[in-house]
Amino acid sequence: MASSDKQTSPKPPPSPSPLRNSKFCQSNMRILISGGAGFIGSHLVDKLMENEKNEVIVADNYFTGSKDNLKKWIGHPRFELIRHDVTEPLLIEVDQIYHLACPASPIFYKYNPVKTIKTNVIGTLNMLGLAKRVGARILLTSTSEVYGDPLIHPQPESYWGNVNPIGVRSCYDEGKRVAETLMFDYHRQHGIEIRIARIFNTYGPRMNIDDGRVVSNFIAQALRGEALTVQKPGTQTRSFCYVSDMVDGLMRLMEGDDTGPINIGNPGEFTMVELAETVKELINPSIEIKMVENTPDDPRQRKPDITKAKEVLGWEPKVKLREGLPLMEEDFRLRLGVHKN
Numbered sequence: 001m002a003s004s005d006k007q008t009s010p011k012p013p014p015s016p017s018p019l020r021n022s023k024f025c026q027s028n029m030r031i032l033i034s035g036g037a038g039f040i041g042s043h044l045v046d047k048l049m050e051n052e053k054n055e056v057i058v059a060d061n062y063f064t065g066s067k068d069n070l071k072k073w074i075g076h077p078r079f080e081l082i083r084h085d086v087t088e089p090l091l092i093e094v095d096q097i098y099h100l101a102c103p104a105s106p107i108f109y110k111y112n113p114v115k116t117i118k119t120n121v122i123g124t125l126n127m128l129g130l131a132k133r134v135g136a137r138i139l140l141t142s143t144s145e146v147y148g149d150p151l152i153h154p155q156p157e158s159y160w161g162n163v164n165p166i167g168v169r170s171c172y173d174e175g176k177r178v179a180e181t182l183m184f185d186y187h188r189q190h191g192i193e194i195r196i197a198r199i200f201n202t203y204g205p206r207m208n209i210d211d212g213r214v215v216s217n218f219i220a221q222a223l224r225g226e227a228l229t230v231q232k233p234g235t236q237t238r239s240f241c242y243v244s245d246m247v248d249g250l251m252r253l254m255e256g257d258d259t260g261p262i263n264i265g266n267p268g269e270f271t272m273v274e275l276a277e278t279v280k281e282l283i284n285p286s287i288e289i290k291m292v293e294n295t296p297d298d299p300r301q302r303k304p305d306i307t308k309a310k311e312v313l314g315w316e317p318k319v320k321l322r323e324g325l326p327l328m329e330e331d332f333r334l335r336l337g338v339h340k341n
């Protein structure tokens with residue numbers, strides 16, 4: 001049992017869905033992925049579909065996700081795709097819920113901040129209500145943004161963060177903090193089996209080309225022959241995790257015994273200038289790097305302490321940034337129609 005379980009003595013969980021132990025049902029595990037048409041969600045679908053005992057249901061409103069990401073599974077007998085907004089209740093029967101639905105790129109989550117908060121709060125309440133009704137285990141994809149502009153470096157899970165509650169990023173970072181609170185309150189009050197992952201910047205194939213996040217921006221700019229836009233001061237740091245490592249971490253967390261929160265991310269830390277120089281060197285050495293204005297409340301440094309993930313999940317990332325960037329380049333070349341000379 002997780003340490004948090006011991007301290008809080010939650011109610012015993014509701015009986016799991018009978019499907020979990022059914023001998024006669026085609027699948028042993030019915031898994032819902034909210035936000036499964038998005039970047040991380042669609043890679044998670046691919047991995048879960050590899051197991052013939054899994055039946056996968058995706059619920060997504062396609063705000064930042066796309067059916068394209070799931071095209072190889074549409075029509076598959078173990079796969080179902082539902083156009084659904086998580087701010088509305090969903091009545092289905094499942095054994096596990098991976099709750100990812102939420103725009104993740106700052107330009108998209110700031111586009112309609114009220115909707116972002118509703119997605120994080122009402123959406124998470126609805127998913128928890130579903131988990132409670134059917135006895136499903138639920139995993140929330142929280143974020144390193146719960147640490148805000150951190151005053152402790154690297155960030156362990158025990159750090160409570162330094163978050164502006166009224167800033168332009170608050171719809172997302174405070175929204176995710178409330179979502180974590182809801183998860184623990186449902187766990188303590190109703191005995192729901194919860195898992196919380198705090199994800200640090202993740203990159204890889206299928207990110208939206210005009211997603212706005214830094215790795216996708218730099219790769220698209222390098223391939224289009226445009227200058228790489230480093231936001232000032234350029235010394236701010238991030239730690240980038242390749243998507244296959246992330247999916248592996250999420251699945252281990254779901255299958256394990258610990259509620260979390262657990263940091264899942266790659267501790268390799270880079271300044272934005274270093275990232276731009278690496279993309280330039282690997283993809284287009286003739287490209288310029290230009291400094292542009294930043295946005296408010298941009299965290300100055302971020303790096304996960306993954307001691308807990310190593311100990312509890314036996315997980316650590318395998319793909320280094322220099323190995324992951326070329327894999328993403330390949331996908332972006334295909335989608336942009338830019339061939340390698």
Ligand SMILES: NC(=O)c1ccc[n+]([C@@H]2O[C@H](COP(=O)([O-])OP(=O)(O)OC[C@H]3O[C@@H](n4cnc5c(N)ncnc54)[C@H](O)[C@@H]3O)[C@@H](O)[C@H]2O)c1
Pocket residue numbers: 034035036037038039040041059060061062063064065066084085086087099100101102103104105119123141142143144198199200201202203
């Ligand atoms: N990628 C990262 O670096 C990162 C870091 C920290 C946390 N996360 C979290 O991981 C999750 C997935 O992120 P991603 O990078 O794949 O982002 P993404 O934008 O590609 O995927 C999010 C998906 O959620 C869907 N969605 C948004 N609002 C919805 C709603 N109201 N109802 C139903 N569906 C909705 C979108 O259409 C999209 O398919 C998010 O919860 C995000 O906060 C991601």
Ligand SMILES: O=C(O)[C@H]1O[C@H](OP(=O)(O)OP(=O)(O)OC[C@H]2O[C@@H](n3ccc(=O)[nH]c3=O)[C@H](O)[C@@H]2O)[C@H](O)[C@@H](O)[C@@H]1O
Pocket residue numbers: 103104105106143144145199200201202212213214215217218229230231232236238272294295298299
């Ligand atoms: O990992 C996380 O926890 C969070 O990280 C990101 O937020 P952020 O780190 O701000 O991501 P980016 O928009 O990719 O920005 C990273 C850094 O790159 C810089 N940047 C961004 C874009 C660009 O073109 N140039 C550039 O220098 C930004 O100023 C920032 O310092 C994600 O977008 C969130 O969804 C996620 O929850």
